[in-house]
Amino acid sequence: MLKRYPLCQITIVAFTIVLLGCDDSRSDRSSPPPQPNRPISSLGAAETIYPMPLAHGQDEDIALLGEQLFFDRNLSSNGSTSCASCHDLNRGGTDQLARSPGATGQLSSVNTPTVFNARFNFKQFWDGRADSLEEQALGPLTNPKEMNNTWSDILAYVSSNTEYATQFNAQFDAGVTKETVLTALAVYQRTLITPNSPFDQFLNGDEDAITDQAKQGFELFDDLGCSSCHQGVNVGGNMFQRIGVMGDYFADRGNVTEADFGLYNVTGIESDRYRFKVPSLRNVADTSPYFHDGSAPTLPEAVTIMARYQLGIELPQSDVDLLVSFLETLSAPPLEVRSTQASASNQAHQGEAR
Numbered sequence: 250m251l252k253r254y255p256l257c258q259i260t261i262v263a264f265t266i267v268l269l270g271c272d273d274s275r276s277d278r279s280s281p282p283p284q285p286n287r288p289i290s291s292l293g294a295a296e297t298i299y300p301m302p303l304a305h306g307q308d309e310d311i312a313l314l315g316e317q318l319f320f321d322r323n324l325s326s327n328g329s330t331s332c333a334s335c336h337d338l339n340r341g342g343t344d345q346l347a348r349s350p351g352a353t354g355q356l357s358s359v360n361t362p363t364v365f366n367a368r369f370n371f372k373q374f375w376d377g378r379a380d381s382l383e384e385q386a387l388g389p390l391t392n393p394k395e396m397n398n399t400w401s402d403i404l405a406y407v408s409s410n411t412e413y414a415t416q417f418n419a420q421f422d423a424g425v426t427k428e429t430v431l432t433a434l435a436v437y438q439r440t441l442i443t444p445n446s447p448f449d450q451f452l453n454g455d456e457d458a459i460t461d462q463a464k465q466g467f468e469l470f471d472d473l474g475c476s477s478c479h480q481g482v483n484v485g486g487n488m489f490q491r492i493g494v495m496g497d498y499f500a501d502r503g504n505v506t507e508a509d510f511g512l513y514n515v516t517g518i519e520s521d522r523y524r525f526k527v528p529s530l531r532n533v534a535d536t537s538p539y540f541h542d543g544s545a546p547t548l549p550e551a552v553t554i555m556a557r558y559q560l561g562i563e564l565p566q567s568d569v570d571l572l573v574s575f576l577e578t579l580s581a582p583p584l585e586v587r588s589t590q591a592s593a594s595n596q597a598h599q600g601e602a603r
């Protein structure tokens with residue numbers, strides 16, 4: 250029985266059902282529901298977690314142009330850093346570092362989130378300060394801690410590169426402009442969706458796509474209330490929540506910085522202090538370390554901290570293991586990166602680095 254606790258309580262009334270419900274929950278919590286052919290989507294958290302669509306629906310030519318930009322280190326002030334330096338598509342769309350060095354070697358003030366499925370987040374950045382991927386891309390190109398460039402240098406470089414100029418002129422009436430550079434990057438990033446994870450296959454009706462362990466972890470994720478914050482197609486990314494609902498996370502961690510204020514930095518509203526966009530948990534097994542501060546090195550640690558500070562529960566190791574088994578099923582097969590072009594253009598541009 251997937252909803253085992255409520256069921257066991259209800260069944261205390263009727264002895265026969267007590268046997269059925271509780272015995273079932275003891276022996277195999279993940280056993281299929283009684284009705285044959287009952288849709289999986291009628292179970293537990295499946296109501297709040299949706300499968301990832303299979304197609305990105307973006308213009309392929311503009312995406313290809315965006316891909317070259319994404320991998321191009323010459324968009325940084327000194328030719329050292331591309332978007333992909335911090336958002337490595339072979340590392341879950343992150344660099345797997347707590348803080349990321351930018352073009353000048355300065356470290357980012359927060360952990361690098363994944364670019365995978367970012368289009369499904371209701372806002373961009375930990376504090377939600379950008380409403381779209383276009384608006385988001387404005388940040389890193391000129392941020393001194395990231396690519397440290399200026400728009401006049403970026404546009405001069407892109408339009409002087411004949412390969413880029415030809416493609417931009419073919420795709421956009423306006424040719425190379427700040428807007429079209431941002432559009433190309435955003436369109437490319439909208440192609441970075443990761444469908445077909447084992448959990449998507451399970452949601453779509455393949456009961457054997459995930460292990461019994463993972464099914465029990467999924468059930469626990471729902472029963473404990475993780476899914477009240479981590480939900481939707483991204484298993485997150487659709488609301489702001491405070492870190493430390495049930496305990497003072499920051500007092501326990503110490504060294505509070507401005508970056509820890511989260512949404513407050515955007516709104517100036519006191520009740521928004523320490524509130525962050527609930528991160529997507531898709532591919533989360535590939536994106537360590539965790540949290541906006543990169544403070545949890547492993548997934549079991551992140552899960553333990555979540556239960557403690559968001560739900561006020563000290564989880565036994567066995568439950569942590571079940572939750573991690575479930576979270577691992579949210580990792581999709583690696584994306585096909587068409588970066589023959591991207592890496593070729595990346596290398597070709599190395600010689601031109603300023």
Ligand code: HEC
Nearest residue numbers: 331332335349350351357360361362367373374375389395
């Ligand atoms: C130096 C490392 C670094 C580079 C280079 C970099 N990023 Fe990021 N990226 C980050 C960090 C750190 C954040 C989180 C910043 C924040 O939330 O305040 C981020 C956030 C994002 C997000 C938001 C994801 C979300 O879920 O909120 C997207 C999208 C993104 N970057 C795309 C890009 C693109 C496109 C480029 C190139 C133009 C780029 N990044 C270059 C480190 C980097």
Ligand code: HEC
Nearest residue numbers: 474475478490492525527528539540541551552555556559
């Ligand atoms: C009250 C809302 C809420 C609940 C309940 C909640 N989370 Fe979270 N979760 C968040 C927020 C907010 C963050 C980001 C915190 C930060 O970065 O400081 C987060 C971050 C995470 C991360 C790290 C993701 C990353 O990429 O860094 C994991 C893993 C996670 N949660 C798993 C869980 C699990 C498992 C549960 C249930 C035991 C749970 N969460 C319950 C709001 C919640």
